Amino acid sequence: MAGGLTEKQFAHRVYDSLQALSCPLVQDLYLQEDESMLELLCRPSVLRTDILTWICRRINPKFGASKVMSAESKDPDGLEKKMAAIGQDLMLCKADDLDLIKGNASPQRQLQFLEQLCDVIPGFRKSAGHRTGVEMLLSEVFAAENLPHLREMLQPALDPWPAHIEVLHEVSEWAQKPREEFxxxxxxxxxxxxxxxxxxxxxxxxxxxxxxxxxxxxxxxxxxxxxxxxxxxxxxxxxxxxxxxxxxxxxxxxxxxxxxxxxxxxxxxxxxxxxxxxxxxxxxxxxxxxxxxxxxxxxRYWSGVEKHTLPDQLEEITQRIENVVSQLNT
Structure with a gap:
Protein backbone atom coordinates (compact mmCIF):
# COMPACT_ATOMS: atom_id res chain seq x y z
CA MET A 1 0.00 0.00 0.00
CA ALA A 2 1.05 3.63 -0.59
CA GLY A 3 2.69 4.99 2.54
CA GLY A 4 1.38 2.10 4.67
CA LEU A 5 -2.27 2.95 3.96
CA THR A 6 -4.97 0.36 3.57
CA GLU A 7 -7.00 0.18 0.38
CA LYS A 8 -9.90 2.06 2.01
CA GLN A 9 -7.63 4.80 3.36
CA PHE A 10 -5.93 5.08 -0.03
CA ALA A 11 -9.35 5.38 -1.72
CA HIS A 12 -10.32 8.10 0.80
CA ARG A 13 -7.19 10.09 -0.09
CA VAL A 14 -7.86 9.84 -3.83
CA TYR A 15 -11.50 10.83 -3.26
CA ASP A 16 -10.33 13.90 -1.30
CA SER A 17 -8.01 14.83 -4.19
CA LEU A 18 -10.95 14.76 -6.61
CA GLN A 19 -12.92 17.02 -4.27
CA ALA A 20 -9.98 19.41 -4.02
CA LEU A 21 -9.95 19.54 -7.83
CA SER A 22 -13.69 20.46 -7.72
CA CYS A 23 -14.66 17.46 -9.82
CA PRO A 24 -18.40 17.95 -10.45
CA LEU A 25 -18.97 14.18 -10.54
CA VAL A 26 -18.04 13.70 -6.86
CA GLN A 27 -19.02 17.03 -5.30
CA ASP A 28 -22.68 16.09 -4.91
CA LEU A 29 -22.10 12.52 -3.68
CA TYR A 30 -21.19 13.30 -0.03
CA LEU A 31 -19.73 9.85 0.55
CA GLN A 32 -18.71 9.20 4.16
CA GLU A 33 -17.72 5.55 4.21
CA ASP A 34 -14.27 4.52 2.92
CA GLU A 35 -15.79 1.37 1.49
CA SER A 36 -18.16 3.41 -0.68
CA MET A 37 -15.25 5.48 -1.97
CA LEU A 38 -13.27 2.32 -2.76
CA GLU A 39 -16.22 0.86 -4.65
CA LEU A 40 -16.70 4.09 -6.63
CA LEU A 41 -13.05 4.35 -7.71
CA CYS A 42 -12.14 0.69 -8.26
CA ARG A 43 -15.29 -1.07 -9.50
CA PRO A 44 -16.17 -0.79 -13.23
CA SER A 45 -19.08 1.62 -13.75
CA VAL A 46 -20.24 4.44 -16.00
CA LEU A 47 -19.56 6.97 -13.23
CA ARG A 48 -15.98 5.72 -12.81
CA THR A 49 -15.43 6.05 -16.57
CA ASP A 50 -16.86 9.57 -16.53
CA ILE A 51 -14.53 10.54 -13.66
CA LEU A 52 -11.52 9.17 -15.56
CA THR A 53 -12.66 11.02 -18.70
CA TRP A 54 -12.95 14.28 -16.72
CA ILE A 55 -9.41 13.83 -15.38
CA CYS A 56 -8.04 13.24 -18.90
CA ARG A 57 -9.79 16.38 -20.15
CA ARG A 58 -8.23 18.41 -17.33
CA ILE A 59 -4.81 17.09 -18.33
CA ASN A 60 -5.38 17.53 -22.07
CA PRO A 61 -8.21 19.95 -23.01
CA LYS A 62 -8.25 18.51 -26.55
CA PHE A 63 -9.25 15.10 -25.20
CA GLY A 64 -12.80 14.23 -26.28
CA ALA A 65 -12.83 16.39 -29.43
CA SER A 66 -15.17 15.62 -32.30
CA LYS A 67 -12.61 13.50 -34.16
CA VAL A 68 -11.98 11.43 -31.07
CA MET A 69 -15.69 10.89 -30.47
CA SER A 70 -16.23 9.79 -34.07
CA ALA A 71 -13.42 7.25 -33.69
CA GLU A 72 -14.97 5.96 -30.46
CA SER A 73 -18.30 5.29 -32.20
CA LYS A 74 -16.55 2.86 -34.56
CA ASP A 75 -14.40 1.19 -31.87
CA PRO A 76 -16.16 0.12 -28.62
CA ASP A 77 -12.87 0.45 -26.72
CA GLY A 78 -11.83 3.68 -28.45
CA LEU A 79 -12.29 5.85 -25.35
CA GLU A 80 -10.35 3.45 -23.12
CA LYS A 81 -7.53 3.29 -25.69
CA LYS A 82 -7.31 7.07 -25.76
CA MET A 83 -7.06 7.14 -21.96
CA ALA A 84 -4.40 4.44 -22.03
CA ALA A 85 -2.49 6.49 -24.61
CA ILE A 86 -2.48 9.49 -22.26
CA GLY A 87 -1.26 7.22 -19.48
CA GLN A 88 1.52 5.94 -21.72
CA ASP A 89 2.56 9.50 -22.63
CA LEU A 90 2.84 10.22 -18.92
CA MET A 91 4.71 6.93 -18.37
CA LEU A 92 2.05 5.71 -15.94
CA CYS A 93 0.84 2.65 -17.87
CA LYS A 94 1.11 0.86 -21.21
CA ALA A 95 -0.95 1.56 -24.31
CA ASP A 96 -2.62 -1.89 -24.16
CA ASP A 97 -3.33 -1.79 -20.42
CA LEU A 98 -7.10 -1.58 -20.88
CA ASP A 99 -7.89 -3.58 -17.72
CA LEU A 100 -6.47 -0.70 -15.66
CA ILE A 101 -8.60 1.79 -17.54
CA LYS A 102 -11.80 -0.26 -17.33
CA GLY A 103 -11.36 -1.00 -13.60
CA ASN A 104 -10.49 -4.69 -13.76
CA ALA A 105 -6.98 -4.32 -12.27
CA SER A 106 -6.16 -4.58 -8.58
CA PRO A 107 -7.51 -1.75 -6.36
CA GLN A 108 -3.99 -0.76 -5.32
CA ARG A 109 -2.88 -0.27 -8.92
CA GLN A 110 -6.06 1.59 -9.89
CA LEU A 111 -5.82 3.97 -6.95
CA GLN A 112 -2.15 4.62 -7.61
CA PHE A 113 -2.93 5.33 -11.27
CA LEU A 114 -5.76 7.75 -10.37
CA GLU A 115 -3.62 9.56 -7.81
CA GLN A 116 -0.76 9.98 -10.28
CA LEU A 117 -3.17 11.37 -12.87
CA CYS A 118 -4.50 13.90 -10.34
CA ASP A 119 -0.96 14.98 -9.48
CA VAL A 120 -0.21 16.01 -13.08
CA ILE A 121 -3.37 18.12 -13.49
CA PRO A 122 -2.28 21.77 -13.99
CA GLY A 123 -2.79 23.94 -10.92
CA PHE A 124 -3.29 21.05 -8.48
CA ARG A 125 -1.18 21.19 -5.32
CA LYS A 126 -1.28 18.12 -3.19
CA SER A 127 -1.23 18.60 0.56
CA ALA A 128 -2.22 16.68 3.63
CA GLY A 129 -5.04 19.07 4.37
CA HIS A 130 -6.18 20.17 0.93
CA ARG A 131 -9.85 19.76 1.72
CA THR A 132 -11.56 23.11 2.03
CA GLY A 133 -13.25 24.26 5.21
CA VAL A 134 -16.68 24.05 3.60
CA GLU A 135 -16.11 20.43 2.55
CA MET A 136 -14.86 19.48 6.02
CA LEU A 137 -17.90 21.17 7.57
CA LEU A 138 -20.27 19.32 5.26
CA SER A 139 -18.52 16.05 6.04
CA GLU A 140 -18.91 16.71 9.74
CA VAL A 141 -22.57 17.76 9.46
CA PHE A 142 -23.55 14.76 7.34
CA ALA A 143 -21.61 12.28 9.44
CA ALA A 144 -23.63 9.27 10.64
CA GLU A 145 -23.39 10.24 14.32
CA ASN A 146 -24.68 13.76 13.58
CA LEU A 147 -27.69 12.80 11.45
CA PRO A 148 -30.11 12.75 14.47
CA HIS A 149 -29.07 16.29 15.37
CA LEU A 150 -29.47 17.38 11.75
CA ARG A 151 -33.01 15.99 11.62
CA GLU A 152 -33.81 17.81 14.88
CA MET A 153 -32.56 21.11 13.41
CA LEU A 154 -34.59 20.63 10.22
CA GLN A 155 -37.72 19.75 12.20
CA PRO A 156 -37.51 21.67 15.50
CA ALA A 157 -39.99 20.97 18.27
CA LEU A 158 -40.56 24.71 18.86
CA ASP A 159 -41.45 26.74 15.78
CA PRO A 160 -39.65 30.10 15.47
CA TRP A 161 -41.52 33.38 15.76
CA PRO A 162 -43.25 34.64 12.63
CA ALA A 163 -41.45 37.34 10.71
CA HIS A 164 -43.83 40.15 11.68
CA ILE A 165 -43.51 39.28 15.40
CA GLU A 166 -39.71 39.45 15.19
CA VAL A 167 -39.91 42.87 13.52
CA LEU A 168 -42.21 44.20 16.25
CA HIS A 169 -39.88 42.85 18.93
CA GLU A 170 -36.87 44.59 17.39
CA VAL A 171 -38.83 47.83 16.99
CA SER A 172 -39.88 47.79 20.66
CA GLU A 173 -36.28 47.45 21.78
CA TRP A 174 -35.12 50.37 19.63
CA ALA A 175 -38.09 52.53 20.62
CA GLN A 176 -37.28 52.35 24.33
CA LYS A 177 -34.50 54.94 24.19
CA PRO A 178 -34.81 57.20 21.16
CA ARG A 179 -34.13 60.35 23.18
CA GLU A 180 -30.91 58.92 24.60
CA GLU A 181 -29.44 58.47 21.12
CA PHE A 182 -30.93 61.63 19.52
CA ARG A 300 -34.65 59.61 13.73
CA TYR A 301 -38.00 59.50 15.48
CA TRP A 302 -40.18 56.39 15.69
CA SER A 303 -43.78 56.45 14.63
CA GLY A 304 -45.28 53.00 14.60
CA VAL A 305 -42.71 50.68 13.09
CA GLU A 306 -40.90 53.29 10.98
CA LYS A 307 -38.59 56.23 11.60
CA HIS A 308 -39.49 59.76 10.43
CA THR A 309 -37.71 63.07 10.21
CA LEU A 310 -38.40 65.84 12.74
CA PRO A 311 -40.58 67.95 10.36
CA ASP A 312 -42.61 64.89 9.39
CA GLN A 313 -43.03 63.96 13.05
CA LEU A 314 -44.15 67.50 13.96
CA GLU A 315 -46.55 67.56 11.03
CA GLU A 316 -48.04 64.24 12.13
CA ILE A 317 -48.46 65.46 15.72
CA THR A 318 -50.06 68.69 14.48
CA GLN A 319 -52.46 66.70 12.33
CA ARG A 320 -53.42 64.54 15.31
CA ILE A 321 -54.07 67.60 17.46
CA GLU A 322 -56.26 69.16 14.76
CA ASN A 323 -58.23 65.92 14.45
CA VAL A 324 -58.78 65.77 18.21
CA VAL A 325 -59.88 69.43 18.35
CA SER A 326 -62.25 68.96 15.42
CA GLN A 327 -63.80 65.90 17.13
CA LEU A 328 -64.26 67.82 20.37
CA ASN A 329 -65.92 70.72 18.54
CA THR A 330 -68.33 68.39 16.81
Whole structure:
Protein backbone atom coordinates (compact mmCIF):
# COMPACT_ATOMS: atom_id res chain seq x y z
CA MET A 1 0.00 0.00 0.00
CA ALA A 2 1.05 3.63 -0.59
CA GLY A 3 2.69 4.99 2.54
CA GLY A 4 1.38 2.10 4.67
CA LEU A 5 -2.27 2.95 3.96
CA THR A 6 -4.97 0.36 3.57
CA GLU A 7 -7.00 0.18 0.38
CA LYS A 8 -9.90 2.06 2.01
CA GLN A 9 -7.63 4.80 3.36
CA PHE A 10 -5.93 5.08 -0.03
CA ALA A 11 -9.35 5.38 -1.72
CA HIS A 12 -10.32 8.10 0.80
CA ARG A 13 -7.19 10.09 -0.09
CA VAL A 14 -7.86 9.84 -3.83
CA TYR A 15 -11.50 10.83 -3.26
CA ASP A 16 -10.33 13.90 -1.30
CA SER A 17 -8.01 14.83 -4.19
CA LEU A 18 -10.95 14.76 -6.61
CA GLN A 19 -12.92 17.02 -4.27
CA ALA A 20 -9.98 19.41 -4.02
CA LEU A 21 -9.95 19.54 -7.83
CA SER A 22 -13.69 20.46 -7.72
CA CYS A 23 -14.66 17.46 -9.82
CA PRO A 24 -18.40 17.95 -10.45
CA LEU A 25 -18.97 14.18 -10.54
CA VAL A 26 -18.04 13.70 -6.86
CA GLN A 27 -19.02 17.03 -5.30
CA ASP A 28 -22.68 16.09 -4.91
CA LEU A 29 -22.10 12.52 -3.68
CA TYR A 30 -21.19 13.30 -0.03
CA LEU A 31 -19.73 9.85 0.55
CA GLN A 32 -18.71 9.20 4.16
CA GLU A 33 -17.72 5.55 4.21
CA ASP A 34 -14.27 4.52 2.92
CA GLU A 35 -15.79 1.37 1.49
CA SER A 36 -18.16 3.41 -0.68
CA MET A 37 -15.25 5.48 -1.97
CA LEU A 38 -13.27 2.32 -2.76
CA GLU A 39 -16.22 0.86 -4.65
CA LEU A 40 -16.70 4.09 -6.63
CA LEU A 41 -13.05 4.35 -7.71
CA CYS A 42 -12.14 0.69 -8.26
CA ARG A 43 -15.29 -1.07 -9.50
CA PRO A 44 -16.17 -0.79 -13.23
CA SER A 45 -19.08 1.62 -13.75
CA VAL A 46 -20.24 4.44 -16.00
CA LEU A 47 -19.56 6.97 -13.23
CA ARG A 48 -15.98 5.72 -12.81
CA THR A 49 -15.43 6.05 -16.57
CA ASP A 50 -16.86 9.57 -16.53
CA ILE A 51 -14.53 10.54 -13.66
CA LEU A 52 -11.52 9.17 -15.56
CA THR A 53 -12.66 11.02 -18.70
CA TRP A 54 -12.95 14.28 -16.72
CA ILE A 55 -9.41 13.83 -15.38
CA CYS A 56 -8.04 13.24 -18.90
CA ARG A 57 -9.79 16.38 -20.15
CA ARG A 58 -8.23 18.41 -17.33
CA ILE A 59 -4.81 17.09 -18.33
CA ASN A 60 -5.38 17.53 -22.07
CA PRO A 61 -8.21 19.95 -23.01
CA LYS A 62 -8.25 18.51 -26.55
CA PHE A 63 -9.25 15.10 -25.20
CA GLY A 64 -12.80 14.23 -26.28
CA ALA A 65 -12.83 16.39 -29.43
CA SER A 66 -15.17 15.62 -32.30
CA LYS A 67 -12.61 13.50 -34.16
CA VAL A 68 -11.98 11.43 -31.07
CA MET A 69 -15.69 10.89 -30.47
CA SER A 70 -16.23 9.79 -34.07
CA ALA A 71 -13.42 7.25 -33.69
CA GLU A 72 -14.97 5.96 -30.46
CA SER A 73 -18.30 5.29 -32.20
CA LYS A 74 -16.55 2.86 -34.56
CA ASP A 75 -14.40 1.19 -31.87
CA PRO A 76 -16.16 0.12 -28.62
CA ASP A 77 -12.87 0.45 -26.72
CA GLY A 78 -11.83 3.68 -28.45
CA LEU A 79 -12.29 5.85 -25.35
CA GLU A 80 -10.35 3.45 -23.12
CA LYS A 81 -7.53 3.29 -25.69
CA LYS A 82 -7.31 7.07 -25.76
CA MET A 83 -7.06 7.14 -21.96
CA ALA A 84 -4.40 4.44 -22.03
CA ALA A 85 -2.49 6.49 -24.61
CA ILE A 86 -2.48 9.49 -22.26
CA GLY A 87 -1.26 7.22 -19.48
CA GLN A 88 1.52 5.94 -21.72
CA ASP A 89 2.56 9.50 -22.63
CA LEU A 90 2.84 10.22 -18.92
CA MET A 91 4.71 6.93 -18.37
CA LEU A 92 2.05 5.71 -15.94
CA CYS A 93 0.84 2.65 -17.87
CA LYS A 94 1.11 0.86 -21.21
CA ALA A 95 -0.95 1.56 -24.31
CA ASP A 96 -2.62 -1.89 -24.16
CA ASP A 97 -3.33 -1.79 -20.42
CA LEU A 98 -7.10 -1.58 -20.88
CA ASP A 99 -7.89 -3.58 -17.72
CA LEU A 100 -6.47 -0.70 -15.66
CA ILE A 101 -8.60 1.79 -17.54
CA LYS A 102 -11.80 -0.26 -17.33
CA GLY A 103 -11.36 -1.00 -13.60
CA ASN A 104 -10.49 -4.69 -13.76
CA ALA A 105 -6.98 -4.32 -12.27
CA SER A 106 -6.16 -4.58 -8.58
CA PRO A 107 -7.51 -1.75 -6.36
CA GLN A 108 -3.99 -0.76 -5.32
CA ARG A 109 -2.88 -0.27 -8.92
CA GLN A 110 -6.06 1.59 -9.89
CA LEU A 111 -5.82 3.97 -6.95
CA GLN A 112 -2.15 4.62 -7.61
CA PHE A 113 -2.93 5.33 -11.27
CA LEU A 114 -5.76 7.75 -10.37
CA GLU A 115 -3.62 9.56 -7.81
CA GLN A 116 -0.76 9.98 -10.28
CA LEU A 117 -3.17 11.37 -12.87
CA CYS A 118 -4.50 13.90 -10.34
CA ASP A 119 -0.96 14.98 -9.48
CA VAL A 120 -0.21 16.01 -13.08
CA ILE A 121 -3.37 18.12 -13.49
CA PRO A 122 -2.28 21.77 -13.99
CA GLY A 123 -2.79 23.94 -10.92
CA PHE A 124 -3.29 21.05 -8.48
CA ARG A 125 -1.18 21.19 -5.32
CA LYS A 126 -1.28 18.12 -3.19
CA SER A 127 -1.23 18.60 0.56
CA ALA A 128 -2.22 16.68 3.63
CA GLY A 129 -5.04 19.07 4.37
CA HIS A 130 -6.18 20.17 0.93
CA ARG A 131 -9.85 19.76 1.72
CA THR A 132 -11.56 23.11 2.03
CA GLY A 133 -13.25 24.26 5.21
CA VAL A 134 -16.68 24.05 3.60
CA GLU A 135 -16.11 20.43 2.55
CA MET A 136 -14.86 19.48 6.02
CA LEU A 137 -17.90 21.17 7.57
CA LEU A 138 -20.27 19.32 5.26
CA SER A 139 -18.52 16.05 6.04
CA GLU A 140 -18.91 16.71 9.74
CA VAL A 141 -22.57 17.76 9.46
CA PHE A 142 -23.55 14.76 7.34
CA ALA A 143 -21.61 12.28 9.44
CA ALA A 144 -23.63 9.27 10.64
CA GLU A 145 -23.39 10.24 14.32
CA ASN A 146 -24.68 13.76 13.58
CA LEU A 147 -27.69 12.80 11.45
CA PRO A 148 -30.11 12.75 14.47
CA HIS A 149 -29.07 16.29 15.37
CA LEU A 150 -29.47 17.38 11.75
CA ARG A 151 -33.01 15.99 11.62
CA GLU A 152 -33.81 17.81 14.88
CA MET A 153 -32.56 21.11 13.41
CA LEU A 154 -34.59 20.63 10.22
CA GLN A 155 -37.72 19.75 12.20
CA PRO A 156 -37.51 21.67 15.50
CA ALA A 157 -39.99 20.97 18.27
CA LEU A 158 -40.56 24.71 18.86
CA ASP A 159 -41.45 26.74 15.78
CA PRO A 160 -39.65 30.10 15.47
CA TRP A 161 -41.52 33.38 15.76
CA PRO A 162 -43.25 34.64 12.63
CA ALA A 163 -41.45 37.34 10.71
CA HIS A 164 -43.83 40.15 11.68
CA ILE A 165 -43.51 39.28 15.40
CA GLU A 166 -39.71 39.45 15.19
CA VAL A 167 -39.91 42.87 13.52
CA LEU A 168 -42.21 44.20 16.25
CA HIS A 169 -39.88 42.85 18.93
CA GLU A 170 -36.87 44.59 17.39
CA VAL A 171 -38.83 47.83 16.99
CA SER A 172 -39.88 47.79 20.66
CA GLU A 173 -36.28 47.45 21.78
CA TRP A 174 -35.12 50.37 19.63
CA ALA A 175 -38.09 52.53 20.62
CA GLN A 176 -37.28 52.35 24.33
CA LYS A 177 -34.50 54.94 24.19
CA PRO A 178 -34.81 57.20 21.16
CA ARG A 179 -34.13 60.35 23.18
CA GLU A 180 -30.91 58.92 24.60
CA GLU A 181 -29.44 58.47 21.12
CA PHE A 182 -30.93 61.63 19.52
CA UNK A 183 -31.36 64.50 22.03
CA UNK A 184 -33.84 67.25 21.31
CA UNK A 185 -32.46 70.19 19.35
CA UNK A 186 -33.58 72.69 22.00
CA UNK A 187 -31.59 70.84 24.68
CA UNK A 188 -28.55 70.83 22.41
CA UNK A 189 -28.82 74.57 21.74
CA UNK A 190 -29.30 75.32 25.43
CA UNK A 191 -26.21 73.34 26.43
CA UNK A 192 -24.19 75.11 23.72
CA UNK A 193 -25.33 78.51 24.99
CA UNK A 194 -24.31 77.57 28.55
CA UNK A 195 -20.86 76.50 27.42
CA UNK A 196 -20.36 79.77 25.53
CA UNK A 197 -21.36 81.81 28.59
CA UNK A 198 -18.93 79.88 30.79
CA UNK A 199 -16.17 80.45 28.24
CA UNK A 200 -16.89 84.19 28.22
CA UNK A 201 -16.66 84.35 32.03
CA UNK A 202 -13.23 82.76 31.93
CA UNK A 203 -11.95 85.48 29.55
CA UNK A 204 -11.63 88.38 32.02
CA UNK A 205 -9.70 90.55 29.58
CA UNK A 206 -12.78 90.85 27.38
CA UNK A 207 -14.59 92.89 30.03
CA UNK A 208 -11.55 94.94 31.04
CA UNK A 209 -10.74 96.07 27.49
CA UNK A 210 -14.27 96.97 26.46
CA UNK A 211 -13.42 100.69 26.54
CA UNK A 212 -10.46 100.16 24.21
CA UNK A 213 -11.89 98.91 20.88
CA UNK A 214 -8.44 98.73 19.32
CA UNK A 215 -7.11 96.23 21.92
CA UNK A 216 -7.26 93.35 19.46
CA UNK A 217 -6.43 95.35 16.34
CA UNK A 218 -3.53 93.84 14.38
CA UNK A 219 -2.72 97.30 12.99
CA UNK A 220 -2.29 98.62 16.55
CA UNK A 221 0.10 95.79 17.32
CA UNK A 222 2.15 96.48 14.16
CA UNK A 223 2.22 100.20 14.99
CA UNK A 224 3.52 99.58 18.53
CA UNK A 225 6.26 97.24 17.30
CA UNK A 226 7.28 99.64 14.50
CA UNK A 227 7.33 102.56 16.95
CA UNK A 228 9.63 100.64 19.28
CA UNK A 229 11.96 99.70 16.45
CA UNK A 230 12.12 103.27 15.13
CA UNK A 231 12.89 104.72 18.56
CA UNK A 232 15.64 102.18 19.19
CA UNK A 233 17.23 102.78 15.77
CA UNK A 234 17.06 106.59 16.22
CA UNK A 235 18.61 106.46 19.66
CA UNK A 236 21.33 104.04 18.55
CA UNK A 237 22.27 106.29 15.62
CA UNK A 238 22.24 109.41 17.76
CA UNK A 239 24.35 107.79 20.41
CA UNK A 240 26.97 106.53 17.97
CA UNK A 241 27.31 109.82 16.10
CA UNK A 242 26.86 112.54 18.71
CA UNK A 243 26.67 111.30 22.28
CA UNK A 244 29.42 108.70 22.54
CA UNK A 245 32.26 111.28 22.53
CA UNK A 246 30.69 113.09 25.48
CA UNK A 247 29.99 109.97 27.54
CA UNK A 248 32.71 108.62 29.80
CA UNK A 249 30.65 105.64 30.95
CA UNK A 250 29.46 102.46 29.33
CA UNK A 251 26.58 102.38 26.92
CA UNK A 252 23.20 102.26 28.62
CA UNK A 253 21.37 98.95 28.88
CA UNK A 254 17.65 98.70 28.29
CA UNK A 255 15.56 97.63 31.27
CA UNK A 256 13.48 94.43 31.00
CA UNK A 257 10.61 96.28 32.70
CA UNK A 258 10.14 98.70 29.85
CA UNK A 259 6.43 99.42 29.41
CA UNK A 260 6.52 98.96 25.62
CA UNK A 261 7.49 95.28 25.92
CA UNK A 262 4.70 94.69 28.42
CA UNK A 263 2.17 96.29 26.08
CA UNK A 264 3.38 94.25 23.11
CA UNK A 265 3.18 91.04 25.14
CA UNK A 266 -0.35 91.83 26.32
CA UNK A 267 -1.51 92.57 22.78
CA UNK A 268 0.03 89.38 21.44
CA UNK A 269 -1.62 87.31 24.17
CA UNK A 270 -4.99 88.99 23.60
CA UNK A 271 -4.71 88.47 19.84
CA UNK A 272 -3.92 84.74 20.22
CA UNK A 273 -6.78 84.30 22.69
CA UNK A 274 -9.21 85.99 20.33
CA UNK A 275 -8.10 83.79 17.43
CA UNK A 276 -8.61 80.66 19.53
CA UNK A 277 -12.07 81.86 20.57
CA UNK A 278 -13.05 82.55 16.96
CA UNK A 279 -11.88 79.07 15.99
CA UNK A 280 -13.83 77.38 18.79
CA UNK A 281 -16.96 79.42 18.10
CA UNK A 282 -16.74 78.55 14.39
CA UNK A 283 -16.39 74.83 15.17
CA UNK A 284 -19.29 74.89 17.64
CA UNK A 285 -21.49 76.79 15.20
CA UNK A 286 -20.65 74.31 12.46
CA UNK A 287 -21.48 71.37 14.72
CA UNK A 288 -24.82 72.92 15.74
CA UNK A 289 -25.65 73.69 12.11
CA UNK A 290 -24.78 70.15 11.02
CA UNK A 291 -26.79 68.59 13.86
CA UNK A 292 -29.79 70.79 13.04
CA UNK A 293 -29.52 69.83 9.36
CA UNK A 294 -29.46 66.13 10.30
CA UNK A 295 -32.54 66.57 12.48
CA UNK A 296 -34.34 68.12 9.53
CA UNK A 297 -33.29 65.56 6.91
CA UNK A 298 -32.56 62.21 8.60
CA UNK A 299 -35.30 59.95 9.99
CA ARG A 300 -34.65 59.61 13.73
CA TYR A 301 -38.00 59.50 15.48
CA TRP A 302 -40.18 56.39 15.69
CA SER A 303 -43.78 56.45 14.63
CA GLY A 304 -45.28 53.00 14.60
CA VAL A 305 -42.71 50.68 13.09
CA GLU A 306 -40.90 53.29 10.98
CA LYS A 307 -38.59 56.23 11.60
CA HIS A 308 -39.49 59.76 10.43
CA THR A 309 -37.71 63.07 10.21
CA LEU A 310 -38.40 65.84 12.74
CA PRO A 311 -40.58 67.95 10.36
CA ASP A 312 -42.61 64.89 9.39
CA GLN A 313 -43.03 63.96 13.05
CA LEU A 314 -44.15 67.50 13.96
CA GLU A 315 -46.55 67.56 11.03
CA GLU A 316 -48.04 64.24 12.13
CA ILE A 317 -48.46 65.46 15.72
CA THR A 318 -50.06 68.69 14.48
CA GLN A 319 -52.46 66.70 12.33
CA ARG A 320 -53.42 64.54 15.31
CA ILE A 321 -54.07 67.60 17.46
CA GLU A 322 -56.26 69.16 14.76
CA ASN A 323 -58.23 65.92 14.45
CA VAL A 324 -58.78 65.77 18.21
CA VAL A 325 -59.88 69.43 18.35
CA SER A 326 -62.25 68.96 15.42
CA GLN A 327 -63.80 65.90 17.13
CA LEU A 328 -64.26 67.82 20.37
CA ASN A 329 -65.92 70.72 18.54
CA THR A 330 -68.33 68.39 16.81
Missing amino acids: PDVSDLLQSTQTELEQLQLKCDFLNSDEQNPSAFSPSSLRLAAADLQQQMMTFSHLYETDLRVYCSRDAPSFSTETDIFQRVHQKLLACNTELEMHKEITEVSGSVNEETKHLQTQP
